[in-house]
Amino acid sequence: MSQQNITVAIRIRPPLKNELEKTSEIVVKGEQNKVILDNLDSLEFDYVFDQQSSQQYVFDTIGINIIESFISGFSTSLLAFGQTSSGKTHTLGLPDIALCKQQEIPENSGLIPRLINLLFQKTQQISVKSLKVTYLEVYNEQIRDLLSPQQQQVQIKEILSNASCNKMIQITTPQANHLQVQTAEEAISCFVNGGINRATAATKMNSQSSRSHALFTIYLEQIQNGSIVKSKLNLVDLAGSERQSKAGAQGVQFKEMISINQGLLTLGNVIKILSENNGAHVPYRDSKLTRLLQDSIGGLSKCVFVACVSSSAYNSEESMATLKYAARARNIKNCPVKIIQENNDDVIQNLMIENRMLKEQLEQASFQQIMPSPTLSSVHNPPNSELLSAVEQVSMRYALNNEYQPAQLLDQFQSYICNQILSRNLQLSVTEEPQSQSLQLLLKTCAFLIRQTDKSQIQQTMCDQLDVEEQMLFNQSMIQPPSVQQLANKLKTLEEYYQNVENQTPKIRVKSGQVKLREIKYSPKEIVPKEKVVKQNQINSPKVLPAVKRK
Numbered sequence: 001m002s003q004q005n006i007t008v009a010i011r012i013r014p015p016l017k018n019e020l021e022k023t024s025e026i027v028v029k030g031e032q033n034k035v036i037l038d039n040l041d042s043l044e045f046d047y048v049f050d051q052q053s054s055q056q057y058v059f060d061t062i063g064i065n066i067i068e069s070f071i072s073g074f075s076t077s078l079l080a081f082g083q084t085s086s087g088k089t090h091t092l093g094l095p096d097i098a099l100c101k102q103q104e105i106p107e108n109s110g111l112i113p114r115l116i117n118l119l120f121q122k123t124q125q126i127s128v129k130s131l132k133v134t135y136l137e138v139y140n141e142q143i144r145d146l147l148s149p150q151q152q153q154v155q156i157k158e159i160l161s162n163a164s165c166n167k168m169i170q171i172t173t174p175q176a177n178h179l180q181v182q183t184a185e186e187a188i189s190c191f192v193n194g195g196i197n198r199a200t201a202a203t204k205m206n207s208q209s210s211r212s213h214a215l216f217t218i219y220l221e222q223i224q225n226g227s228i229v230k231s232k233l234n235l236v237d238l239a240g241s242e243r244q245s246k247a248g249a250q251g252v253q254f255k256e257m258i259s260i261n262q263g264l265l266t267l268g269n270v271i272k273i274l275s276e277n278n279g280a281h282v283p284y285r286d287s288k289l290t291r292l293l294q295d296s297i298g299g300l301s302k303c304v305f306v307a308c309v310s311s312s313a314y315n316s317e318e319s320m321a322t323l324k325y326a327a328r329a330r331n332i333k334n335c336p337v338k339i340i341q342e343n344n345d346d347v348i349q350n351l352m353i354e355n356r357m358l359k360e361q362l363e364q365a366s367f368q369q370i371m372p373s374p375t376l377s378s379v380h381n382p383p384n385s386e387l388l389s390a391v392e393q394v395s396m397r398y399a400l401n402n403e404y405q406p407a408q409l410l411d412q413f414q415s416y417i418c419n420q421i422l423s424r425n426l427q428l429s430v431t432e433e434p435q436s437q438s439l440q441l442l443l444k445t446c447a448f449l450i451r452q453t454d455k456s457q458i459q460q461t462m463c464d465q466l467d468v469e470e471q472m473l474f475n476q477s478m479i480q481p482p483s484v485q486q487l488a489n490k491l492k493t494l495e496e497y498y499q500n501v502e503n504q505t506p507k508i509r510v511k512s513g514q515v516k517l518r519e520i521k522y523s524p525k526e527i528v529p530k531e532k533v534v535k536q537n538q539i540n541s542p543k544v545l546p547a548v549k550r551k
């Protein structure tokens with residue numbers, strides 16, 4: 001298992017109006033990957049975004065890598081932290097919720113909508129099994145589901161992939177609403193709608209201060225080399241640490257502030273212990289926030305921290321504290337692993353479905369290849385013209401000599417064809433064909449079956465249905481097949497002939513492996529019994545093929 005340090009980026013925001021009212025002094029600046037402090041000390045990070053860095057630039061620098069690693073199958077976490085009003089929500093979310101209803105990602109929007117957009121573009125290149133989202137908040141030490149109508153409470157469940165190794169713990173929240181999303185718009189709308197339910201309030205520091213830690217999580221299941229790979233993308237907007245004196249928190253807000261600071265304090269302790277890497281106990285269980293982040297920080301995921309700070313001297317102490325945390329976090333090592341689900345019922349079931357779909361596609365493709373369109377042209381060049389013409393000649397002889405009624409003859413053909421279809425378990429989605437096309441359909445089906453059937457087998461099947469004399473004629477026609485043009489002419493004539501007895505023509509209806517012959521509408525007295533035909537044959541034998549009657 002290879003270890004990987006947490007990536008840490010710093011985002012410095014310009015001074016806000018309330019800060020400028022106090023002082024115009026700037027004490028935190030960015031220069032390449034360094035933060036330059038007022039006292040000329042500098043701290044190095046993986047990335048530093050200064051006051052001028054645009055939302056697009058931040059996304060291009062860290063966002064694209066996050067999606068690449070997530071899509072390749074690694075769980076990945078992005079956490080924004082910093083004091084209240086330092087720019088966490090601005091960096092992650094949408095400053096103006098109304099804008100996100102639009103199709104295009106607005107220029108001012110933060111990382112989450114951009115990440116979602118890129119993710120859905122990238123999912124075209126992989127085999128996605130499912131994509132779901134959850135949106136939770138930790139408010140006053142309760143985990144609430146922002147995607148449920150009453151923001152119901154949910155519990156944490158951990159999965160131990162390897163009990164001997166803390167790093168193999170996976171954190172799950174099975175009671176939370178896991179909403180299936182098909183498009184970027186759906187996912188963004190979950191983020192926006194859940195965000196509306198999130199606890200916010202106006203404080204002295206921020207008119208829209210987040211009073212809870214929020215976790216928007218995307219769960220991806222994909223198929224890689226026949227196995228299911230499960231990964232999650234945790235997008236975490238932490239509530240900002242705040243000072244009672246500056247934020248002016250009272251009553252409910254004071255209670256919220258204590259809870260926010262408690263969660264952040266535990267997070268700070270977790271970061272400190274993990275960064276020291278001396279085997280000390282990591283107090284994940286001391287807060288709901290750190291429990292939820294257990295597999296993200298020092299766990300199985302890849303992890304990116306974005307520490308947000310103000311550039312203003314008015315908040316220099318808070319910015320220093322944030323930068324200190326961020327510097328520590330850089331030392332934390334995670335062990336990113338792919339969670340692969342192998343050889344279980346789910347995988348087998350999945351592969352069986354995939355297999356069945358492929359078989360159906362293959363059958364459909366070969367069927368369409370043989371019968372490209374429902375016109376006579378496909379019969380002009382039948383796949384096995386000798387056999388088709390043989391079958392058809394017998395059909396013509398019967399039809400023109402009136403030895404069998406056309407409907408009766410077609411019935412015989414249909415039984416044969418249907419038996420073939422059933423024995424091969426083929427599915428022909430042919431329903432409600434117009435009457436005039438029923439012959440074409442029949443002959444095309446013959447062509448298809450002939451292609452599929454062993455030559456001797458079809459000959460045998462035909463012969464089984466014929467008298468000795470008829471067999472002789474059939475065999476003769478097999479030896480001297482007509483040309484394709486002759487065959488086409490015959491088919492045309494035959495089609496015209498059958499159009500005259502349109503109402504008597506039964507129809508093939510084959511769907512989902514079931515064969516239904518429509519009720520034959522001709523009068524029973526028109527049917528010539530087989531015994532009579534045989535008798536007639538005995539008197540008038542031998543017979544020759546008649547000339548084709550044309551209209």
Ligand SMILES: Nc1ncnc2c1ncn2[C@@H]1O[C@H](COP(=O)(O)OP(=O)(O)OP(=O)(O)O)[C@@H](O)[C@H]1O
Nearest residue numbers: 013014084085086087088089090206209210239240
């Ligand atoms: N990089 C930036 N450029 C311009 N304005 C910014 C930037 N970052 C934040 N702001 C502005 O600062 C204000 C506070 O930002 P934001 O609400 O994102 O802070 P926060 O850290 O999420 O605060 P809280 O923890 O209280 O929720 C907002 O008005 C926001 O538009």
